[in-house]
Amino acid sequence: MASPDSSVAPLPAARPDGGALVNDFSIQIATANGSGSQSSNTVLLRAIFQMGVPVSGKNLFPSNIAGLPTWYTIRASRDGWTARKKEVDLLVAMNPETAREDVLGLRAGAAVVYDAPLALAELRGDLVYYPVAFDALVEPLTKEPKLRRLLRNMAYVGVLARLLAIDLGEVEHAVEKQFPGKPKARDLNVAAARAGFEHAATLEKRDPLVVRRMDRTAGKILVDGNAAAAMGALFAGVTVVAWYPITPSSSLVETLIGHLRRYRIGPDGKATFAVVQAEDELSAVGMAIGAGWAGARAMTATAGPGVSLMSEFAGLAYYAEIPAVIFDVQRVGPSTGLPTRTAQGDILSTAFLSHGDTRHVLLLPGSVEECFTMGVDAFDLAERLQTPVFVMTDLDLGMNVWMSDPFPYPARPLDRGKVLSKEDLDRLDGFARYADVDGDGIGWRTLPGTPHPKAAYFTRGTGHDEKSAYSEDPRTFERNLARLEKKLDGARDLLPAPVREGSGEAKVGLLAYGSSDPALREAREQLRREAGLESDYLRVRAYPFSREVRAFVEAHERVYVVEQNRDGQLAALLKLDLPPALVPRLRPVPHLDGLPLDARTVSEAIRAEEAR
Amino acid sequence: MATPPTPAAPRTNRLGLTVVEYKGGKSTLCAGCGHNAISERILEAMYEMGVPPERVAKLSGIGCSSKSPAYFMSRSHAFNALHGRMPSVATGAVLANRQLLALGVSGDGDTASIGIGQFVHLMRRNLPMLYVVENNGVYGLTKGQFSATADLGSKLKTGVQNDLPPIDLCTLAIQLGATFVGRSFSGDKRQLSAMLKAAIAHRGTAMLDVVSPCVTFNDHEGSTKSYAYMKEHDVPLHELHFVPAFEDLAVEYDPGTTVDVTMHDGSHLRLRKLEEGYDPRDRGRAMARLVEAQAGGDVLTGVLFVDAKAPSLVDLMNLVEAPLATLPTEAVRPPRAVLDALMDALR
Numbered sequence: 001m002a003s004p005d006s007s008v009a010p011l012p013a014a015r016p017d018g019g020a021l022v023n024d025f026s027i028q029i030a031t032a033n034g035s036g037s038q039s040s041n042t043v044l045l046r047a048i049f050q051m052g053v054p055v056s057g058k059n060l061f062p063s064n065i066a067g068l069p070t071w072y073t074i075r076a077s078r079d080g081w082t083a084r085k086k087e088v089d090l091l092v093a094m095n096p097e098t099a100r101e102d103v104l105g106l107r108a109g110a111a112v113v114y115d116a117p118l119a120l121a122e123l124r125g126d127l128v129y130y131p132v133a134f135d136a137l138v139e140p141l142t143k144e145p146k147l148r149r150l151l152r153n154m155a156y157v158g159v160l161a162r163l164l165a166i167d168l169g170e171v172e173h174a175v176e177k178q179f180p181g182k183p184k185a186r187d188l189n190v191a192a193a194r195a196g197f198e199h200a201a202t203l204e205k206r207d208p209l210v211v212r213r214m215d216r217t218a219g220k221i222l223v224d225g226n227a228a229a230a231m232g233a234l235f236a237g238v239t240v241v242a243w244y245p246i247t248p249s250s251s252l253v254e255t256l257i258g259h260l261r262r263y264r265i266g267p268d269g270k271a272t273f274a275v276v277q278a279e280d281e282l283s284a285v286g287m288a289i290g291a292g293w294a295g296a297r298a299m300t301a302t303a304g305p306g307v308s309l310m311s312e313f314a315g316l317a318y319y320a321e322i323p324a325v326i327f328d329v330q331r332v333g334p335s336t337g338l339p340t341r342t343a344q345g346d347i348l349s350t351a352f353l354s355h356g357d358t359r360h361v362l363l364l365p366g367s368v369e370e371c372f373t374m375g376v377d378a379f380d381l382a383e384r385l386q387t388p389v390f391v392m393t394d395l396d397l398g399m400n401v402w403m404s405d406p407f408p409y410p411a412r413p414l415d416r417g418k419v420l421s422k423e424d425l426d427r428l429d430g431f432a433r434y435a436d437v438d439g440d441g442i443g444w445r446t447l448p449g450t451p452h453p454k455a456a457y458f459t460r461g462t463g464h465d466e467k468s469a470y471s472e473d474p475r476t477f478e479r480n481l482a483r484l485e486k487k488l489d490g491a492r493d494l495l496p497a498p499v500r501e502g503s504g505e506a507k508v509g510l511l512a513y514g515s516s517d518p519a520l521r522e523a524r525e526q527l528r529r530e531a532g533l534e535s536d537y538l539r540v541r542a543y544p545f546s547r548e549v550r551a552f553v554e555a556h557e558r559v560y561v562v563e564q565n566r567d568g569q570l571a572a573l574l575k576l577d578l579p580p581a582l583v584p585r586l587r588p589v590p591h592l593d594g595l596p597l598d599a600r601t602v603s604e605a606i607r608a609e610e611a612r
Numbered sequence: 613m614a615t616p617p618t619p620a621a622p623r624t625n626r627l628g629l630t631v632v633e634y635k636g637g638k639s640t641l642c643a644g645c646g647h648n649a650i651s652e653r654i655l656e657a658m659y660e661m662g663v664p665p666e667r668v669a670k671l672s673g674i675g676c677s678s679k680s681p682a683y684f685m686s687r688s689h690a691f692n693a694l695h696g697r698m699p700s701v702a703t704g705a706v707l708a709n710r711q712l713l714a715l716g717v718s719g720d721g722d723t724a725s726i727g728i729g730q731f732v733h734l735m736r737r738n739l740p741m742l743y744v745v746e747n748n749g750v751y752g753l754t755k756g757q758f759s760a761t762a763d764l765g766s767k768l769k770t771g772v773q774n775d776l777p778p779i780d781l782c783t784l785a786i787q788l789g790a791t792f793v794g795r796s797f798s799g800d801k802r803q804l805s806a807m808l809k810a811a812i813a814h815r816g817t818a819m820l821d822v823v824s825p826c827v828t829f830n831d832h833e834g835s836t837k838s839y840a841y842m843k844e845h846d847v848p849l850h851e852l853h854f855v856p857a858f859e860d861l862a863v864e865y866d867p868g869t870t871v872d873v874t875m876h877d878g879s880h881l882r883l884r885k886l887e888e889g890y891d892p893r894d895r896g897r898a899m900a901r902l903v904e905a906q907a908g909g910d911v912l913t914g915v916l917f918v919d920a921k922a923p924s925l926v927d928l929m930n931l932v933e934a935p936l937a938t939l940p941t942e943a944v945r946p947p948r949a950v951l952d953a954l955m956d957a958l959r
């Protein structure tokens with residue numbers, strides 16, 4: 001199996017900073033799945049972060065528990081770029097199965113730290129090699145063969161610390177953070193890192209890569225999007241969680257369960273939440289919808305295959321107007337194949353999920369911070385709009401570690417939407433569930449259990465009148481559909497507005513969403529610097545689209561819509577939304593290889609288009 | 613001058629409600645449909661038990677049976693959900709508000725075919741709810757196809773014979789760990805009423821499989837779910853007597869001939885044995901007896917199994933007493949200090 005991706009562009013000839021390449025490179029660590037390298041890689045990432053250098057980490061892992069190849073990429077960027085970098089500057093080759101191809105895929109001048117028995121130096125003469133006998137390094141640390149295998153990984157962290165001038169103290173601090181309350185594991189890992197560090201003193205440094213202290217990470221946090229979304233749900237006051245395990249969303253719910261157990265069980269042992277691991281996604285969303293109907297803040301989390309199974313329920317909730325929050329951590333396609341690779345492949349199918357004239361609210365977080373804030377907002381919006389709200393993250397955002405500002409405590413109180421109490425009913429002497437009394441298309445609802453003889457209504461799907469009585473009357477049905485459309489149209493003004501960057505004067509517009517954001521921002525810089533191409537950038541954050549989206553397309557001659565799917569799914573939604581005259585301005589830029597988007601892919605595609 | 617006679621005050625239950633206040637809309641099912649009789653028994657049982665209609669959540673899937681919640685208890689919220697998916701909706705609703713009395717009405721197609729997955733998991737979770745299957749062995753709304761509970765050898769009106777074995781929902785439920793399993797017949801008013809009341813008092817899933825003949829598609833010669841077949845093959849295991857907690861236990865009973873089950877709320881279910889040796893607290897024996905009866909073409913009715921002590925899902929989750937749905941913000945949104953601590957841990 002080849003190394004996932006590498007470019008053969010040569011290293012820049014002129015190096016700023018007197019020959020050294022400071023705080024601007026990427027490291028790729030190739031190991032086997034299940035070998036415990038994840039801890040080591042996190043420690044390495046964190047140590048660089050603690051030195052004030054912006055970092056990002058991408059885990060490229062197989063759908064497997066142990067044995068298959070895994071690559072972890074750490075990017076250090078003094079400019080703060082956090083998108084994946086295509087080019088590998090330093091390879092740590094620990095996996096015999098992929099070592100050969102990993103090395104052959106590197107560009108000239110790259111450095112390779114490798115397990116000495118792999119004898120990789122014979123493969124190519126244009127690389128910098130650092131062979132290390134890892135077995136010999138960890139042999140004195142423990143007698144247990146199993147532990148030794150794990151410690152080999154921490155030893156490469158020590159080797160890299162020496163080679164890259166990472167403060168060993170920061171490595172030790174990061175180890176401590178990695179193994180809280182486990183002094184034995186901590187000590188062994190520190191010893192392994194030290195052994196690597198000491199050994200590397202014997203290596204002659206022949207590459208230009210250096211980490212030097214900066215102050216660009218002060219106050220920042222490191223977190224993955226699933227953990228961020230879990231915290232969002234926690235601070236949204238979620239009360240009912242139903243889920244079915246599926247990669248890459250499982251860690252979202254598992255993290256949330258940990259928080260709920262810690263923060264939402266009273267001194268009397270009583271829980272203010274219910275979590276059910278359902279038998280499938282059909283049931284998971286059914287529970288969320290049943291709970292939403294009965295007034296709970298209810299959610300589920302899933303990925304594409306789960307969303308497909310939720311289709312019929314999503315339609316029912318749309319027509320019956322029931323709030324629920326569905327986190328979709330997107331990944332590549334159905335069944336087996338690339339379940340552990342990232343994509344933005346569910347946008348179109350989720351927007352119209354189910355049969356009939358359904359249309360759903362999608363939130364499109366573009367950072368871990370937005371996984372949190374939109375994780376909170378989704379519950380308010382679902383209850384305000386009385387409809388399912390889908391939070392569309394993806395594997396890259398959800399499972400990789402990102403640097404972020406700390407999350408803000410929610411400023412607004414919970415918005416529980418339009419719910420009539422017993423007292424309201426006393427005053428009103430009854431109500432009609434689906435009457436548009438406020439002119440915004442949103443009716444007032446009552447919750448089951450409301451102790452009032454006129455509280456009840458009969459919830460059903462598409463065919464109902466304003467009082468929720470069964471009806472097949474054509475006029476009634478049309479009226480209801482028109483009201484639902486009005487409600488969804490009004491949602492445009494309630495949903496997170498797009499984020500604009502640029503002067504607004506450029507002829508070229510870039511439009512993207514979700515985890516593409518870091519690559520887009522970097523690509524704009526590349527276009528400006530390398531091609532003199534100015535661009536404006538609009539990051540869309542929700543569907544139905546804000547009215548600003550149309551204004552953006554109107555203001556630009558060409559709008560490149562960058563997406564992590566083949567067919568331009570968001571572009572398709574835009575085409576439905578925009579006046580036909582504006583549609584030809586849209587130019588899809590697809591990225592579909594399952595790897596996180598990088599800036600180079602975007603800037604090159606746009607340069608090629610602009611040159612036509 | 614003669615004083616006009618004062619009209620007798622209408623009968624009321626312990627809440628002061630008349631039975632009219634438990635009525636629903638007019639049934640649109642066929643005249644003579646067993647489901648209509650079951651709707652009547654349900655509303656009577658709720659009335660007699662003094663359940664506030666506003667506390668009840670009626671839930672159903674899709675099918676003739678699933679329409680029937682519209683025909684009783686209009687003062688209760690209702691949710692006509694998806695085909696076969698009512699158990700999940702009920703689970704969510706009960707977890708959101710544990711004070712609701714969830715009443716699910718399903719059919720044999722809705723439960724034993726499309727909904728078998730959700731049914732199976734509902735049984736093992738022991739969600740507190742009353743789950744009634746109106747079982748007629750046939751799909752009514754789609755005009756007369758066999759369902760998965762149709763007996764081997766039973767015939768459609770067209771003469772087509774069923775050659776696949778039936779799913780016996782009671783045997784299945786007992787095997788899965790259900791805690792209250794009963795079978796009755798829509799035509800047996802006394803038995804069904806007592807069983808419904810006991811099921812209402814049960815804390816856990818009470819699954820009642822009620823044979824409810826379809827007069828249009830499955831009430832002919834050769835059907836095993838017809839009125840005529842049930843009259844000949846209904847084998848009641850016991851005489852059911854239910855004494856609610858709010859009534860005095862006046863009558864003594866003979867432990868030799870009667871099983872007394874104390875329900876969670878203090879009410880009593882008394883089963884005067886008609887069949888020697890049948891004990892509805894013995895899971896293994898109950899299953900064995902059901903299999904045996906089925907082989908002989910008999911329909912065993914009565915409370916087939918009951919475990920009044922098993923914890924329900926709500927008990928296992930140790931939920932607060934108040935409905936989760938309406939907890940105040942301070943109970944569900946942790947304070948700023950919690951977010952600060954979480955952020956610190958990520959630095």
